[in-house]
Amino acid sequence: MSGPKIILCRCEDVTLEEFRAAYREGFTELESLKRYTGVGTGFCQGKGCLSEAAAELAALRQIPPSELRPTTIRPPSEPMTFGQLASLEIPEPAAPEES
Amino acid sequence: MSPHRSALHREFRATSAWRPPGKDVTLDQAQVKIRFEGRTLTCRSGITVAVALWENGIRALSRSPKYGHPRGVACARGHCTGCLMRVDGRPNVRTCELKVREGMDIRRQDTGAFYGPLLQKTVDAGHRFFPVGFYYKWFTRPPFVSRTFLRGIRPLTGVGRIPTVDDSATPMAEDLGRVETVVIGAGPSGLEAAAASSGQVLLIDENEASGGQRGPALDMVAAAGDLDGFPLLAAAHQRLVLARQKLDSRPDIRFAGGTRVIAGYQPDGLLLREGEQLLTVACGKLIWAAGALDTLGLFPGNDTPGLLGPRALYRLVLRDGLRLEGLQVLIVGRGLDFWLSAALCAAGGARPTLVLTSSREHDEVAAAVQRNWPLHTGLVVGRVRRAGPARLDVALRPRSVDGATSASHLDMETDLLVVCNSGKPAYDIPHQLGRALALDPDRGGFLPTGSGSGSLCEVLPGGLTLDFRGEAAGDHPGEARNLQPEAPTP
Numbered sequence: 001m002s003g004p005k006i007i008l009c010r011c012e013d014v015t016l017e018e019f020r021a022a023y024r025e026g027f028t029e030l031e032s033l034k035r036y037t038g039v040g041t042g043f044c045q046g047k048g049c050l051s052e053a054a055a056e057l058a059a060l061r062q063i064p065p066s067e068l069r070p071t072t073i074r075p076p077s078e079p080m081t082f083g084q085l086a087s088l089e090i091p092e093p094a095a096p097e098e099s
Numbered sequence: 100m101s102p103h104r105s106a107l108h109r110e111f112r113a114t115s116a117w118r119p120p121g122k123d124v125t126l127d128q129a130q131v132k133i134r135f136e137g138r139t140l141t142c143r144s145g146i147t148v149a150v151a152l153w154e155n156g157i158r159a160l161s162r163s164p165k166y167g168h169p170r171g172v173a174c175a176r177g178h179c180t181g182c183l184m185r186v187d188g189r190p191n192v193r194t195c196e197l198k199v200r201e202g203m204d205i206r207r208q209d210t211g212a213f214y215g216p217l218l219q220k221t222v223d224a225g226h227r228f229f230p231v232g233f234y235y236k237w238f239t240r241p242p243f244v245s246r247t248f249l250r251g252i253r254p255l256t257g258v259g260r261i262p263t264v265d266d267s268a269t270p271m272a273e274d275l276g277r278v279e280t281v282v283i284g285a286g287p288s289g290l291e292a293a294a295a296s297s298g299q300v301l302l303i304d305e306n307e308a309s310g311g312q313r314g315p316a317l318d319m320v321a322a323a324g325d326l327d328g329f330p331l332l333a334a335a336h337q338r339l340v341l342a343r344q345k346l347d348s349r350p351d352i353r354f355a356g357g358t359r360v361i362a363g364y365q366p367d368g369l370l371l372r373e374g375e376q377l378l379t380v381a382c383g384k385l386i387w388a389a390g391a392l393d394t395l396g397l398f399p400g401n402d403t404p405g406l407l408g409p410r411a412l413y414r415l416v417l418r419d420g421l422r423l424e425g426l427q428v429l430i431v432g433r434g435l436d437f438w439l440s441a442a443l444c445a446a447g448g449a450r451p452t453l454v455l456t457s458s459r460e461h462d463e464v465a466a467a468v469q470r471n472w473p474l475h476t477g478l479v480v481g482r483v484r485r486a487g488p489a490r491l492d493v494a495l496r497p498r499s500v501d502g503a504t505s506a507s508h509l510d511m512e513t514d515l516l517v518v519c520n521s522g523k524p525a526y527d528i529p530h531q532l533g534r535a536l537a538l539d540p541d542r543g544g545f546l547p548t549g550s551g552s553g554s555l556c557e558v559l560p561g562g563l564t565l566d567f568r569g570e571a572a573g574d575h576p577g578e579a580r581n582l583q584p585e586a587p588t589p
Binding site: 003004006010011012013015016018019021025036037042043044045047048050052054055058065067069070072074076077078079080081083084086087089 | 527
């Protein structure tokens, strides 16, 4: 029986310990840590954990936190159905200008 | 006038229609019956599925994907995975936002025909044998091993079953055209910003009423006459009252309550959702005053059902009608949300026990002592464990101040644990609209850097006390000023 874990990312069940282990394996950027551990890739798309993960990374790397930028948060911010997407009228993109 | 302009005149609720909630949330007291995992449960109508299950003693609504930890309502805002269930044949329904209906069929999902509790328990206990990234390392070659492994592991990951209902009745999205200023968030900052913006203004909030996440809680505590002795609460309520007055002087401002921004598209597009209805709008300027997200902190057991942040507590009690009567509530933290949670619990008939993590806030401490609320200091949450379906076992450990510890350990059982850290700003939409952000852990997370950086999006960081200089903004018609967040209280 193991004790309770410190969960960093709930959606993908990533523990703080796992995040640190990934850092020790050589993943030292937030972007690569996100891809390797799954932090911030779940249902909430990082609302629950990316700020905390970034703060932890700044501490691990001993760098000023202001050097860290967020990973890309792609729209939409919450899951949508294909039906909803299909209900959107997307304007035709303008033809690329010849340069 | 463009043809879709008229769509802007759809019937958005007038801000003045806001009503202060009474001490008891006025809900239909009729009973409805719902089905949960084959059992029939009786609950009040008008409450959410998550609250209905909570009041029936069921807090573990789902299981976490890898370790199978029980999870429950955590954000009460449709963000987290804790409350996702299968409702009437539809998977991944956010039960914290869905109202109960007679005969509704509610089931836990992903508890596994294949990935059963036994396997999850094995992974949980033997997590060292399933290290991070193991899926990138093991069984990767030769190729046929990799293929077989992937084919085998996919069904084990608990991705659920597809819906057995038809979703084709989605209403067509509606375009609201172009609005000069869109303000996201109708908390005090958003109200002040909207009132200070000239021209056409659309104010959006995911809550039905204005006042932000704390608004209804402040109103309830004020209505109960419990602001006395709490300067933090009185000041917050006063600011809200003034901000509402400012907005009432601008009847031209449209307020879209119960509406959520779900995407930003460069350069100026927003995608909104009001219930099932999607809306699009183009904004001349966006003022981002969306509130903060709860931060629960990093300690063992920080995913246990029954552990909430203050904003989730406000929503559950005042929006969803969760009854607090007779509950034992342990509240840990400091600042406005700490005292507001305590006052809300007391006003709702619960027994609050306070663990203050600040060495200031003397006035509030005196008021708490006067009200006979048990109060501890010098402690922080060390570990949380379930002590039953609806009970928590909380271990508090000494908080070290400059290396010195000031109190002994304390173990406590409670019905509900509310952790009131300072929140963290939501930043997704400003980010999508091209606003540059950098990490500022003292203020909870990612915040905009510099001024503007070419984006139309102006940001009022959530989770901070904001000093919005409404008068100053008036000097520059049509232009809200960049706002200076106050330094967080140390």
